Every structure is written in C-alpha cells, then in structure tokens.
Amino acid sequence: MKNRTILVILILLMAAVFASCASSEMTWLNKENSPDPLRQLIGLPSIAVGNLSPVARNPGLELLCTGLYDTPGGYCSYFTDGVPFISFRTGGNVTSVGDGK
Amino acid sequence: MKFRLKNLLNYALGCIKRYKLRTIVVLVCLTMAATLFSSVLFIKDGLVREGQLSLKYAPDLTVQGIATGRQSYIETRYIDLIQRILGVEKVVERIWGYGNIGNTLLVIIGVDLEDPNINLDADYPIESGSFLDPQRNDTVVLGKAVAELIGAKVGNLLTIITESNQARQYTVIGIFNSESSIVNADTILMTKDSARAFFNVPEGKATDLMVFTQEVNPAYYQTQTSFVAREISELPNLRVLTKDLLASAQETTYGARSGFFSIVWYLILISVAIVAFNQTVVVGHESRFEIGLLKALGFSTSDIIQIRLTEGTVLGFLAGSAGIVLGVFYNAVLNAPVLKDVMLGWATLYPAFPVPFMVSAQSIFLTYAITVIPVLFATVIPSWINATVDPDIAMRGARA
Amino acid sequence: MIQTENLTKIYNRGKQNEVQAVIDANITANDGEITVFVGPSGCGKTTLMSMIGQLLSPSKGRVLVDNEDISAYSDGWKAVFRRENMGFIFQHINLLPNLSAIDNVIMPLLCHDVDVERFRKPALELLQDLGLGDRSSFSVEELSGGEQQRVAVARALITEPRIVVADEPLTFIDAASAKTITDFFVKLRNEGRTILISTHVHNLAKLADKTFSMQHGRIASNTS
Numbered sequence: 001m002k003n004r005t006i007l008v009i010l011i012l013l014m015a016a017v018f019a020s021c022a023s024s025e026m027t028w029l030n031k032e033n034s035p036d037p038l039r040q041l042i043g044l045p046s047i048a049v050g051n052l053s054p055v056a057r058n059p060g061l062e063l064l065c066t067g068l069y070d071t072p073g074g075y076c077s078y079f080t081d082g083v084p085f086i087s088f089r090t091g092g093n094v095t096s097v098g099d100g101k
Numbered sequence: 102m103k104f105r106l107k108n109l110l111n112y113a114l115g116c117i118k119r120y121k122l123r124t125i126v127v128l129v130c131l132t133m134a135a136t137l138f139s140s141v142l143f144i145k146d147g148l149v150r151e152g153q154l155s156l157k158y159a160p161d162l163t164v165q166g167i168a169t170g171r172q173s174y175i176e177t178r179y180i181d182l183i184q185r186i187l188g189v190e191k192v193v194e195r196i197w198g199y200g201n202i203g204n205t206l207l208v209i210i211g212v213d214l215e216d217p218n219i220n221l222d223a224d225y226p227i228e229s230g231s232f233l234d235p236q237r238n239d240t241v242v243l244g245k246a247v248a249e250l251i252g253a254k255v256g257n258l259l260t261i262i263t264e265s266n267q268a269r270q271y272t273v274i275g276i277f278n279s280e281s282s283i284v285n286a287d288t289i290l291m292t293k294d295s296a297r298a299f300f301n302v303p304e305g306k307a308t309d310l311m312v313f314t315q316e317v318n319p320a321y322y323q324t325q326t327s328f329v330a331r332e333i334s335e336l337p338n339l340r341v342l343t344k345d346l347l348a349s350a351q352e353t354t355y356g357a358r359s360g361f362f363s364i365v366w367y368l369i370l371i372s373v374a375i376v377a378f379n380q381t382v383v384v385g386h387e388s389r390f391e392i393g394l395l396k397a398l399g400f401s402t403s404d405i406i407q408i409r410l411t412e413g414t415v416l417g418f419l420a421g422s423a424g425i426v427l428g429v430f431y432n433a434v435l436n437a438p439v440l441k442d443v444m445l446g447w448a449t450l451y452p453a454f455p456v457p458f459m460v461s462a463q464s465i466f467l468t469y470a471i472t473v474i475p476v477l478f479a480t481v482i483p484s485w486i487n488a489t490v491d492p493d494i495a496m497r498g499a500r501a
Numbered sequence: 502m503i504q505t506e507n508l509t510k511i512y513n514r515g516k517q518n519e520v521q522a523v524i525d526a527n528i529t530a531n532d533g534e535i536t537v538f539v540g541p542s543g544c545g546k547t548t549l550m551s552m553i554g555q556l557l558s559p560s561k562g563r564v565l566v567d568n569e570d571i572s573a574y575s576d577g578w579k580a581v582f583r584r585e586n587m588g589f590i591f592q593h594i595n596l597l598p599n600l601s602a603i604d605n606v607i608m609p610l611l612c613h614d615v616d617v618e619r620f621r622k623p624a625l626e627l628l629q630d631l632g633l634g635d636r637s638s639f640s641v642e643e644l645s646g647g648e649q650q651r652v653a654v655a656r657a658l659i660t661e662p663r664i665v666v667a668d669e670p671l672t673f674i675d676a677a678s679a680k681t682i683t684d685f686f687v688k689l690r691n692e693g694r695t696i697l698i699s700t701h702v703h704n705l706a707k708l709a710d711k712t713f714s715m716q717h718g719r720i721a722s723n724t725s
Contacts, residue, residue, distance in 0.1 A: 003111050006118070010422065013423055014418065014422050017425045020429050025461065032154060036154075036280065038279050038284070039157070039281065039284070041223075042155075042284065105612065108613075109612075115600075394595055394597065395612075396580060398584070398589070399581070399585075399587075400612045401577050401581070401612070404612055492557075496595060
C-alpha cells in the first residue's frame, strides 16, 4: 500500500464525516425553521423525550442509584426520572406558639 | 522548505505502514471507542434537539394539580384565577394521558376542536384518511408507526382498554406521518370529550393547564415567565413546570445518561493510550533505535517530533473518522440496538421507531479530541525523551 | 581539518561502574587524508569516533573542524552540522529493516529540503558502483552482511559529505565486499574528503595517511 493511500483514505473518511455533519445540521435546522402544525397541536413532548411518565425508567440505572444509597427525588434519580418542578414556597412551614415550658 | 515537509510527511506515513502491529492495535481500539462514544453523543444530541423542537410549541407554563404530594387532576376553576395574573395571555385545559395497546405504552391526547386557536384546516401531515371530525367523538387519528404496530388502517375499529378496565371502541379516521419519528410512534389523537371519557376525568377537572404568556421582548421573557410561575405557585395544590425547566431536565437526563457511558469509553481510551505508550517506550526498541539513527543521519529533535506528531495525528484522525462513520451507520442503519434502549428507558414500552440522532459539529469535535489527543500523548512524549538522548546511546541502548 | 583537544569520555562518573572510555585524546585529521585508528577491542576507538561525529557528548575536551568548536554547538546545530558535512558508516551497519536497499540509501536526504525522488538515480548509481545495482529493490533482510555494509556505505555518501566517519566498516563482511569498500575509501580520499576509520584490519591500516594507535582509552602513538 502506498503512503498516499493512507492519506486518501483519511481524506475520504473525513469528507464523509463532514458531509454527514452538514447534512444532519441542515436537516435539524430545516425542522426547526419549518412550522409543524401537528407539534403545535400536541404541545407536549412525547414519552421518550418528555420523560413525564414514571414508567419510562431505566432499570439498570435505577439499580445503580439504589446501590449508591440514593432516594427517589435525589440527584442520582435524574438519571431515571428527570422532571423537577418549581416550588416558590420559601421559609419553613412549621410554626410554634407558646412559651416553651 | 516544502520538500522537507513533504519528505517528513512521507516518512511518517511510512512509519505507520512499517509498525503494522502497533498501527492495527491502536486503530482497532480507538475506532471501537470512537464508534461507541460518537453513537452516544449522536443519540443524546438527537433526543435533546427533538425535545427542544417539541418544547418550541409547548406552552410557556404547564400547571399540574397535586394531592398527597403527587400529581393529580387539576380543577378547571383555576383557569379564571390564572387568567387574571399579569402577563398571562390565555389558559387552556388539556386532557391527555398514557394508555396501553398490548404491551406498548402510548400517549393519548385529547384535542379541543372547539378551541378557536386550532385551525382544523392546517396542513397536518395526514398520510391517509382525514383529521379528527368535530361531529364525531368516537374517532382517532394514529401515528404512522402506531398504525403499523397494530396493523390498523383507515376505517378499522380500534379497541383500547381503559384504566378502569373498560373496552372502548374507536374508528381510525386518519393516520399521520409527522417529521418526528417519536411522535409517530407513540401518539393517538382523539377529541377532548373522547379523552375525558376514556380517562374518566370528571367535569370541572383536567390533566393539566396550558398557560401561554403574553408576547414580550425576548430579553424579558424569563422575567415574565418567572413572575407568572411564582404567582401561580402561590395558589394551593398546584405545581408549575416552565419550558426552560423541562428543557434543562431533558438536557440533564440525557446528558447524565450519555455522560455515564462516556466514562466507560474514556476508560477504554486511557487503556489504549497506556498500551500505545508501553509499545513505544518499553517494548519500542525499534523505535528508540530508529530515533537514534535518524539523529545520526542529521535529523533534528524537532524533525523527529514532527514525524511522530504527524503519525499520531494521522492515526488519531483515521480512527476518529472511521469511528464516526461507523457510529452514523450504527444509528442510521442499525437503529442503535442496546444503546437506544439504555438511553430511552424500558425498550419494551416503546414501539419501534427510528431513533432521532444528530451528527453535530460539537460531537465530531469531541470525538476527534478523544482519539487524537491520547495517541499524540502516547507517541510524542516517548519520542521526545528518546530524541534528547545522544544518538550513539540511543542506538546502543536499543541494541542491548 | 579535524582536531580534538583533550577529548575525554567517562561513563558512570563517580559510580562503582565508572568507565574511562577515552582519556585526553588529541588527534588531527587533514582534508584529503585517510586517518586510521587502530587498537584492540574495548580500547575506545568507537567512543572516540562517536565523539568526533557528534553522536556522543564528551565529558571533557573539544572537537574542532576547521578551527570551529563543533562540540559546543547546541543539539539542533549539531544535527545541522552532521546533515551538511558528515556521513557515517557504523560497525553494526544500522540499516532500517522493512525498507529496501535504495530507500535506506536515500534516508539521509529526507531531512534536506530536496525532492528525494530526484536522487533515486544517483542512489542507484552509487549502489551500482558498489556492485549492488541489481539488488537495489531488495529488502535489507534479503541481503548478506557484506551487501548490507555496502548499502550503508552508499547511505553515508549519498549527501556527498566532506567528512566520512567509518567505525570498523569491515568487521562483518566478506573479502570481496571488503575490497570494494576499501577501493571506495581511496577514491574518496582522492576527491579531497576527510576519511576517519577505526579498524583492527591490516588492509585498511596499510591505506592510512596517518595512523593513531589506542590503548586503554589513550592515544598510544601516531605515525604518518
């Protein structure tokens, strides 16, 4: 095999890589720029992407989190069920009255 | 100068051919690592972009009801309360949920055909049949992959078992073929009233509320949304999801999952780098002798480093490029078996669909970084060490 | 002209296994002369040749070429000096395996800014002069010891160096090859080059314009 052959193979492979990158970026850009009435209608991410269904978990990763002594809602659980929510309630929710006797 | 550079390049390429075993070992290991690493990145980028596209049309805020700390129905009386908050454009109730057909979990969405904001004549990607009929409450429109999964055609009667173990029948009135393969694979559309009956959602309640905020300068969007979210969360038994929160949650989830697997690939790469390093230093008598000889013949230390740099760069880019091409093939043609299931969750829950993937510039750059840098490290440093030794000692030491 | 002043090499200085390979060597080699170093094995001939050729750093002393101290050059300048002025013939031949004879010959040209392909014809002519014209495309492993050494001679001469350093060039080769190489040294001397040879073979010693005899790392005597 000539030395040049290695370079030619490399150039061809890199050309394939950059072509697929350009094609992929263009495809996604087109998707973003063209309006999609169906998505507009649906207005929510599906199971696979939205992860709103607690059933759509990954048992392998859940096992890992359990092994790390993490609890549901803990940081590790972002692996499996990743939807946090906003709670703007600040301060404690316990009050006490009386003179402490 | 140009001949000198060409000569050194030719020599470097010749070295790649001459040290066959080293070249093959490094290429095979790096290509494997690059294939797996890039595949993970492509799927992660695809899922995140898919999520972003979905979220583009999602409401600015989603309001859910909570009871006993878990999500429950939300009362529609909140619509008026929320509507009065400054910055809110409109509030729309939504009925949707998850349903089973066989072992497959699907999203069932109730569409409010009386909502004036819905254009029934819009260019929906209906492949066969028609869109939902406002006059009929017993019709469904299926995603193409769902239809294929259950063998349904337009006009067929579909029986779906509800959560309360009732069998409900619907006529398939249309099949849509969205640009989103995931939507095609897990979505059934029906009228809102049908969905309410299907899920047994009482009147005066809904699955959640969609809150759309008023149009503002994008610089103020966050501030407005946060304000509205804060106001809504003051209301009892509610929780609020913002678009940004959903987006970052997706990014975190898929980023974390892909990051977890990236660690595995890094370990493989470090092993490859160590093997290559050992080959060059410990076992590399040939290499040490060669460097001594080159120096004796008049090559300078920088020439030798240039040769090794070229070798390492070519090897790294070869492996990276081959890995990326294989990664694209793995995702596009083979549909990423095993990896797709791990990234998405229980595979048995989803009907088969082409996994969305994206060959982004960032993932290409990262893949090249992980293939080129370790090889450079493993080849240039030992060569530099050998090149700074007296040529006579290098040659004698290699011969010994 | 090449001169050395108190050239010394001590390996493992200060340690138990210290070796004084060359001690205070003072030699002169003129242009257009064959200068030969003779002595028993282990007397320091190879070490001295390596230091003169800037392949080994001396522990002490200097190497002067045309009154310029080349041993004080930086590593980079030493490489340039070797490239532009010197050709080496090693005792252990030191060809690169997996390359053909002609590819080994043109190797020193790779670090020059020249189109190496233009030099294939001169390289082939050199090999022909050395009796290897029909073996130029043979791989090194396919050549005998004598043939390999002749390839090494061709490699040393392809850049037309003005200084040729040959360390025991006839050690592993047959008589016919030895004669060819010896005749070549005479030819080079007649072209005005400076030839330095270390040997224990009498044929070469007879050719010498100047002979330095070495014993235990020191120059014991010199004859012209």
